[in-house]
Amino acid sequence: MSVPSLPGTLTSSNGWGTVLAPSSSAAIGSSPDSWLERAPLMLRDYATGWVPEPWRWLLNHLISIALILAVFGLLFAFLTLAERKILGRVQNRPGPNRTGWGGVLQPFADAIKMLTKEDIVPTAADHVLHFIAPVALLAFSILAFAVIPYGRYLVPVELDASVLYFFAAGAATELAVFMAGWASHNKYSLLAAMRALAQLISYELPLLLSWVPVVMLAGTLSTTRIVEAQAGYTGGWVPHWFVLTPWGFAGFVIFFVAALAESNRSPFDLPEAESELIAGHLTEYSGFKYALFFMAEYFGMTALSGMAVTLFLGGWHAPLPLLNVIPSYVWFAIKLLSLLVAFIWIRATLPRLRMDQLTRFAWKFLVPLALINLGTTAFWALSADWPGAMQLVRWLIATAIVIGPFVLLGRTLSAGIAPRTYRYAS
Amino acid sequence: MNVTPLQLCLLFSSALFCIGLAGALSRSNTILVLLGVELMLNAANLNFIAFWRFSPSPAASTGVIFVIFAIAVAAAEAAVGLALVIAIYRHQKNIRLQDATQLRG
Amino acid sequence: MIPLILIVLVTLATAVVAMSRRNLIHSVLLLIGTWAGIAAFYLWAGAEFVAFAQMLIYVGAVSMVVLFAVLLTRRSREDATLIPESLGRAFSAFIVAGLAFGLVAFAVLSTQLPARKGGASTISVQQIGTGLMGSHAAALLVIGLILTVALLGAVVIAATEPRESEEDAP
Numbered sequence: 090m091s092v093p094s095l096p097g098t099l100t101s102s103n104g105w106g107t108v109l110a111p112s113s114s115a116a117i118g119s120s121p122d123s124w125l126e127r128a129p130l131m132l133r134d135y136a137t138g139w140v141p142e143p144w145r146w147l148l149n150h151l152i153s154i155a156l157i158l159a160v161f162g163l164l165f166a167f168l169t170l171a172e173r174k175i176l177g178r179v180q181n182r183p184g185p186n187r188t189g190w191g192g193v194l195q196p197f198a199d200a201i202k203m204l205t206k207e208d209i210v211p212t213a214a215d216h217v218l219h220f221i222a223p224v225a226l227l228a229f230s231i232l233a234f235a236v237i238p239y240g241r242y243l244v245p246v247e248l249d250a251s252v253l254y255f256f257a258a259g260a261a262t263e264l265a266v267f268m269a270g271w272a273s274h275n276k277y278s279l280l281a282a283m284r285a286l287a288q289l290i291s292y293e294l295p296l297l298l299s300w301v302p303v304v305m306l307a308g309t310l311s312t313t314r315i316v317e318a319q320a321g322y323t324g325g326w327v328p329h330w331f332v333l334t335p336w337g338f339a340g341f342v343i344f345f346v347a348a349l350a351e352s353n354r355s356p357f358d359l360p361e362a363e364s365e366l367i368a369g370h371l372t373e374y375s376g377f378k379y380a381l382f383f384m385a386e387y388f389g390m391t392a393l394s395g396m397a398v399t400l401f402l403g404g405w406h407a408p409l410p411l412l413n414v415i416p417s418y419v420w421f422a423i424k425l426l427s428l429l430v431a432f433i434w435i436r437a438t439l440p441r442l443r444m445d446q447l448t449r450f451a452w453k454f455l456v457p458l459a460l461i462n463l464g465t466t467a468f469w470a471l472s473a474d475w476p477g478a479m480q481l482v483r484w485l486i487a488t489a490i491v492i493g494p495f496v497l498l499g500r501t502l503s504a505g506i507a508p509r510t511y512r513y514a515s
Numbered sequence: 516m517n518v519t520p521l522q523l524c525l526l527f528s529s530a531l532f533c534i535g536l537a538g539a540l541s542r543s544n545t546i547l548v549l550l551g552v553e554l555m556l557n558a559a560n561l562n563f564i565a566f567w568r569f570s571p572s573p574a575a576s577t578g579v580i581f582v583i584f585a586i587a588v589a590a591a592e593a594a595v596g597l598a599l600v601i602a603i604y605r606h607q608k609n610i611r612l613q614d615a616t617q618l619r620g
Numbered sequence: 621m622i623p624l625i626l627i628v629l630v631t632l633a634t635a636v637v638a639m640s641r642r643n644l645i646h647s648v649l650l651l652i653g654t655w656a657g658i659a660a661f662y663l664w665a666g667a668e669f670v671a672f673a674q675m676l677i678y679v680g681a682v683s684m685v686v687l688f689a690v691l692l693t694r695r696s697r698e699d700a701t702l703i704p705e706s707l708g709r710a711f712s713a714f715i716v717a718g719l720a721f722g723l724v725a726f727a728v729l730s731t732q733l734p735a736r737k738g739g740a741s742t743i744s745v746q747q748i749g750t751g752l753m754g755s756h757a758a759a760l761l762v763i764g765l766i767l768t769v770a771l772l773g774a775v776v777i778a779a780t781e782p783r784e785s786e787e788d789a790p
Contacts, residue, residue, distance in 0.1 A: 536717045600689055
């Protein structure tokens with residue numbers, strides 16, 4: 090009668106995340122029990138009501154897996170379209186608009202093209218590794234979606250150390266990059282894979298250091314409790330999101346830049362740029378495997394954006410208390426989509442960084458700033474109980490500790506390079 | 516004879532240790548010897564977690580904390596060992612253990 | 621018991637194949653599978669934090685160090701394929717390992733070990749944190765020192781070229 094479950098994981102009786110006590114958020118005027126908030130739970134209960142009691146647990150998890158794959162798969166498809174349209178509009182051209190009603194069927198046309206391309210594998214390549222590399226990359230990228238809280242009651246797996254789980258799943262994706270480069274039996278692919286690996290491990294350090302302050306102040310590694318810690322509004326209208334504090338803003342910026350580099354997005358897209366060593370570690374891949382690599386990159390981008398929303402931008406909380414009528418999962422979606430548009434915007438705007446500029450930026454700029462951010466957060470935590478007027482001093486000191494090293498380090502690192510001058514066409 | 520879960524875990528960790536031992540003793544490639552040593556360290560960690568899991572008071576976190584320290588030390592040792600491998604390669608152009616005999620006799 | 625037996629079989633199988641392959645890269649990748657199996661064992665035992673730390677450190681970092689070392693210590697692609705070992709050496713290694721396993725297995729199976737009945741209990745990250753910073757704070761500082769020294773030492777050893785061999789081709 091008892092369904093085996095992994096001991097140690099907190100699964101409630103119905104498999105989705107635990108129900109949060111309404112008292113914590115009722116005081117701020119939100120509506121945790123409103124019909125819209127509970128609609129996914131009611132749908133889930135209706136669907137699992139069809140099977141007898143011992144199998145409900147399994148059906149719960151299957152539903153959540155299928156939902157995540159469907160939602161984020163469709164999001165990936167339309168994200169590629171959005172990227173091409175936004176890039177096009179920034180570059181003063183329309184973007185794809187031929188395939189049906191302004192281009193909305195373009196992702197499906199791309200999918201059909203990718204599926205029908207010939208899959209060429211070099212004879213001397215290591216066939217097993219060549220096949221496993223994109224599969225492993227995609228598998229680990231999808232694993233990361235399991236701990237992000239998408240709404241008030243919507244977290245697929247609730248773990249005590251969920252932030253650590255997320256970054257452990259992300260660290261394993263680097264292996265797949267190496268496997269792709271090695272298995273191609275092409276010395277240029279191997280060289281490019283080594284460069285891509287160097288980029289990934291350089292930026293892993295600022296990525297991991299930037300959320301340590303969040304864990305320090307929230308006191309927990311669990312994503313649901315970190316989002317809970319950002320509840321509440323000061324003076325009735327300023328939310329308690331971590332990004333609105335000096336150390337949180339610095340942490341968010343460092344996390345965002347490191348996420349750009351970890352998902353090989355411009356301006357850090359040296360591994361996949363067309364003019365760099367043909368296509369880097371993806372040279373010998375064609376057809377669907379190539380599409381799988383890009384799917385994994387977009388999934389990684391989305392997962393990192395989701396984690397940025399959870400850690401810094403308040404998760405599923407609304408910006409103003411009176412906007413709580415809009416359900417929590419809609420707020421999460423709005424924040425996630427704005428971060429993804431920011432990714433695309435940065436790609437359209439900034440030129441690509443060279444390899445030595447990239448590594449110098451990581452090791453000599455981001456890592457010291459992330460470490461200084463730890464000190465800022467420690468100061469913030471220790472001065473939380475200063476009396477009323479001293480709070481302003483606390484904000485000023487924290488802002489000074491954040492801005493001072495940023496300006497000084499920036500000036501030192503760009504010392505030999507002259508200020509940029511522009512020449513415009515007359 | 517019936518084997519309790521604790522005995523199964525201990526047999527597992529000792530089997531892993533002996534596989535690592537066999538690998539470290541029989542290969543002549545330095546990197547494979549280092550990998551065997553890493554496997555032995557992991558087997559010891561398994562032992563700690565097995566005893567923590569079946570101990571009368573699992574709220575005592577000493578076993579888990581020791582394993583965290585052991586993982587950190589093993590990673591540091593792997594880094595230093597592989598740096599030494601690179602240095603040896605630079606000197607003798609291959610990484611056969613038997614060729615590193617300059618300090619012998 | 622069934623998940624435990626599955627984890628044990630998969631981990632031991634990958635470890636055995638990893639130690640016996642002739643292709644060095646395959647060996648390393650199979651060993652990564654062994655480390656993942658060990659992380660699965662930690663999850664079964666209820667030590668979640670250690671399981672994720674094992675994945676992050678071993679699969680995410682130590683594997684990178686090993687792969688970089690493999691690629692930096694070969695002169696051609698064929699160097700990653702090893703010559704077969706002398707049979708006598710392998711045989712004596714098996715004998716020694718087999719004797720060691722036999723001894724430990726005999727000791728384990730003949731001891732009455734007190735075991736707690738019941739399922740696994742999780743240890744929360746909070747408890748690990750208070751333990752690390754409270755009663756084990758000295759060890760934590762020493763570990764930090766060890767890691768710093770190891771990092772600096774590894775960088776110095778691997779980065780300094782010997783003076784006389786300037787004709788090293790990359």
